[in-house]
Amino acid sequence: MTKTVKDYIRAIHDFPHEGIIFRDVTTLFADARGFRMAVDQLLHAYAGQRIDKVVGLEARGFILGGAVAHQLSTGFVPIRKKGKLPGTVISEAYQLEYGEAVMEIHDDALAKGDKVLIVDDLLATGGTADAAIKLCKRLGAELVGCAFVIDLPELGGRKLLEDQGVTVEALCSFDGH
Ligand SMILES: O=P(O)(O)OC[C@H]1O[C@H](OP(=O)(O)OP(=O)(O)O)[C@H](O)[C@@H]1O
Numbered sequence: 001m002t003k004t005v006k007d008y009i010r011a012i013h014d015f016p017h018e019g020i021i022f023r024d025v026t027t028l029f030a031d032a033r034g035f036r037m038a039v040d041q042l043l044h045a046y047a048g049q050r051i052d053k054v055v056g057l058e059a060r061g062f063i064l065g066g067a068v069a070h071q072l073s074t075g076f077v078p079i080r081k082k083g084k085l086p087g088t089v090i091s092e093a094y095q096l097e098y099g100e101a102v103m104e105i106h107d108d109a110l111a112k113g114d115k116v117l118i119v120d121d122l123l124a125t126g127g128t129a130d131a132a133i134k135l136c137k138r139l140g141a142e143l144v145g146c147a148f149v150i151d152l153p154e155l156g157g158r159k160l161l162e163d164q165g166v167t168v169e170a171l172c173s174f175d176g177h
């Protein structure tokens with residue numbers, strides 16, 4: 001049978017903590033057919049829509065977002081964890097399973113009215129994507145949507161984003177954590 005995007009994703013049990021099933025996309029990215037399929041399917045969802053910038057979330061969103069931006073012939077903008085970007089930044093704190101983290105974007109990375117697509121590998125609680133949405137909006141950008149390879153619906157991220165009117169695309173989903 002022909003493999004789907006989901007079939008290329010490896011499950012690693014008890015990483016990074018006991019009880020977590022880590023959905024590992026390195027096996028998807030490493031396969032030429034799998035990687036192309038994932039990028040093409042993400043692009044398909046936005047066919048005909050104006051996108052000025054693709055915003056990728058550290059770290060695996062850089063790999064996907066870079067490929068998507070290249071294919072769309074748009075610019076690519078990184079959102080990184082605190083302290084990694086060299087220029088002047090704006091920041092948003094968000095909740096992790098344990099504690100808090102901070103995401104940052106260069107304050108001149110997006111222009112008012114830019115239509116942006118946020119790309120990451122996986123949507124879990126939605127905390128990371130929610131922080132990214134806030135950063136893009138603070139710079140005056142307009143959100144086209146958020147695109148992921150994987151959704152973990154039980155963790156509530158899709159609901160968090162959709163409840164604020166954000167369009168969510170995910171290529172596959174897994175039950176549980
Ligand atoms: O929806 P959330 O609950 O916010 O979780 C999703 C985020 O978690 C993972 O990144 P991680 O924080 O592990 O960082 P990394 O990509 O730098 O390893 C994943 O790549 C998303 O960015």
Ligand SMILES: Nc1ncnc2[nH]cnc12
Pocket residue numbers: 020021022023024122124177
């Ligand atoms: N189960 C999971 N697999 C990979 N990345 C994640 N980020 C949050 N939950 C995850």
